[in-house]
Structures are given as C-alpha cells and as structure tokens.
Amino acid sequence: MEEVLEAAILGGANDEEIEFIILDNVLIDRDNVEILEPFDLEQMADEEVKLSFRFERNDIYRLRHYLGIPENVRTNTSNRVNVVENCGELLNDLNNLQWLNRDKLRYYAQAVQAKGGAVRNCWGFIDGTARQICRPTIDQEDLKGAYTGRRHDAGIFRDSGLYRELEQKAIVNQDEKYALYGDQAYGLMELLLTPYPGRPDDLLPHQREFNGSMKLLRVSVEWGFQKIKKPEIIIRIQDLDSMYKVAVLLTNCHTCLCGSQTATYFNTVPPTLEEYFGLQYNLEGYV
Numbered sequence: 001m002e003e004v005l006e007a008a009i010l011g012g013a014n015d016e017e018i019e020f021i022i023l024d025n026v027l028i029d030r031d032n033v034e035i036l037e038p039f040d041l042e043q044m045a046d047e048e049v050k051l052s053f054r055f056e057r058n059d060i061y062r063l064r065h066y067l068g069i070p071e072n073v074r075t076n077t078s079n080r081v082n083v084v085e086n087c088g089e090l091l092n093d094l095n096n097l098q099w100l101n102r103d104k105l106r107y108y109a110q111a112v113q114a115k116g117g118a119v120r121n122c123w124g125f126i127d128g129t130a131r132q133i134c135r136p137t138i139d140q141e142d143l144k145g146a147y148t149g150r151r152h153d154a155g156i157f158r159d160s161g162l163y164r165e166l167e168q169k170a171i172v173n174q175d176e177k178y179a180l181y182g183d184q185a186y187g188l189m190e191l192l193l194t195p196y197p198g199r200p201d202d203l204l205p206h207q208r209e210f211n212g213s214m215k216l217l218r219v220s221v222e223w224g225f226q227k228i229k230k231p232e233i234i235i236r237i238q239d240l241d242s243m244y245k246v247a248v249l250l251t252n253c254h255t256c257l258c259g260s261q262t263a264t265y266f267n268t269v270p271p272t273l274e275e276y277f278g279l280q281y282n283l284e285g286y287v
Contacts, residue, residue, distance in 0.1 A: 055254065
C-alpha cells in the first residue's frame with residue numbers, strides 16, 4: 001500500500017485521488033467480493049419469489065414488460081439491463097410524470113393539510129440523503145444525484161434544476177400554486193417553503209406553531225429513503241449510478257402495487273403501476 005501511495009504522490013495525485021486510492025485498496029476487500037449466482041425465476045417457488053423480490057410473480061412479469069426487459073433475458077443480479085435507459089426519464093424530470101397533474105397536486109396538498117400541516121398548498125417534502133460509498137468521479141450523475149457528501153443541500157438543489165421543473169409543473173395559475181417544504185438550508189422561495197428562522201423562544205406563537213406542525217410532517221420524507229434498500233457497493237465493479245436508479249424505480253413500483261408508510265400516514269392512494277409508467281389503455285389492454 002505504501003508503494004501505491006508513494007507512486008501516486010510522485011505522479012502528482014491530488015488529495016481527492018489519494019483518498020480514492022486509499023478507499024480502493026484498503027476498505028474494499030476484492031478477494032472476498034460475493035458473486036451472486038444467476039437465478040431462474042421460472043424455477044423459484046412463489047414464496048421464494050415474494051421473499052427475495054418483495055413482488056408477486058405476476059407483478060414481476062408486468063414489471064419486466066413495463067421496464068422493457070425482453071422475456072428471453074435470463075434474470076441475473078449481475079446483469080445490467082437497460083432499465084434506466086428505458087425508464088430513467090421518470091426520475092430525472094417532474095414534467096415526465098404524466099400522472100402528477102393539477103388534480104394530484106391538489107389531492108396531496110389537501111392530505112398534508114388534513115394531517116395538521118399549516119400550509120394549504122404544500123404537496124410534498126424535500127431533503128437529501130447521504131449514502132456511504134467510494135467517492136464517484138465519473139459516470140455518476142442525476143437522480144437528482146449522486147453528489148459528493150460534502151455538498152450543501154442548497155447547492156445540490158440549485159444544480160439539479162428542480163426548481164425550474166416546479167415552475168413548469170406546480171404553477172396552475174397565479175392563484176393556484178403548489179410548493180414543496182424543506183429545511184432552512186434550501187432558502188425560502190415561492191414554490192419551496194421553509195421554517196421560520198430563529199430559536200423557538202424567539203419566535204411568535206403562530207410561528208412556533210407553524211414550524212412545529214410542518215416539522216412533524218416533514219419526517220415522512222425519510223421514510224422514502226428508508227424503503228430503498230441500500231446495496232453493498234463495490235466501486236468500479238458495480239455501476240452505482242444505474243443500480244441506485246433501478247432501486248428507486250422498483251421502490252416506486254412497489255409503492256404503486258403495495259402502498260407505503262407515507263401513503264398510509266397521509267391516507268392517500270398511490271398511482272397505479274400503469275399510471276406511473278404513463279401507459280394508455282385501449283381495447284387490447286395497456287400499451
């Protein structure tokens with residue numbers, strides 16, 4: 001290891017590159033990387049399918065069709081299918097979500113208010129989450145993310161272009177606008193609300209009540225992060241970017257099929273799987 005570091009330093013490596021070398025050679029034991037064997041869905045019992053994948057067998061067949069995975073592709077955990085290429089647009093721009101329309105925004109805003117929220121037009125909550133991985137340097141971008149762990153939430157939000165998407169999606173007219181709610185790090189904007197700044201003892205009663213009600217509800221944003229199982233990542237062996245995006249897509253599909261803690265808490269019904277994928281129905285079924 002000392003020889004590797006010495007060669008890197010002599011070669012002009014910067015601090016970030018040296019850190020990566022340490023992670024790559026010390027923290028990752030490549031000799032003990034678990035290589036999962038291929039599996040054949042057709043040979044698995046129904047109970048094993050549900051336990052392994054959290055989906056019923058028939059739902060997996062539907063997902064395989066909607067995600068654009070050919071039926072003749074043998075399912076394999078190490079096989080990189082084109083799921084992100086086929087469906088990644090559902091993750092990278094709110095305007096690609098056909099089901100998220102005026103009625104849905106109003107529906108979610110009413111659910112937040114019914115749960116005790118002090119804001120009439122808040123339809124959701126925003127936050128970032130950290131995943132411990134080797135620092136990505138190439139081919140790792142957008143979900144929104146990934147971003148380096150030291151990045152500030154406000155900077156990530158600005159770079160993501162999400163506010164532009166909100167302006168296109170969440171403004172119905174001058175009298176009907178729907179906003180997200182986040183912590184003070186994001187900064188107050190027309191479509192992004194934040195708590196009143198200051199210590200609770202320094203705030204007026206109505207300000208404390210506002211902050212308290214929204215803080216209680218904002219915890220729900222963490223439930224979505226928790227539902228996504230974090231895989232064990234080996235950088236440069238596994239494609240972190242596509243793996244996490246596929247995990248998010250499948251988590252969203254699971255919510256469409258089975259609900260979620262967030263949906264139960266706010267007493268809302270998720271979109272159907274077909275609505276999520278923007279599928280249209282004709283006499284022969286969804287296409």
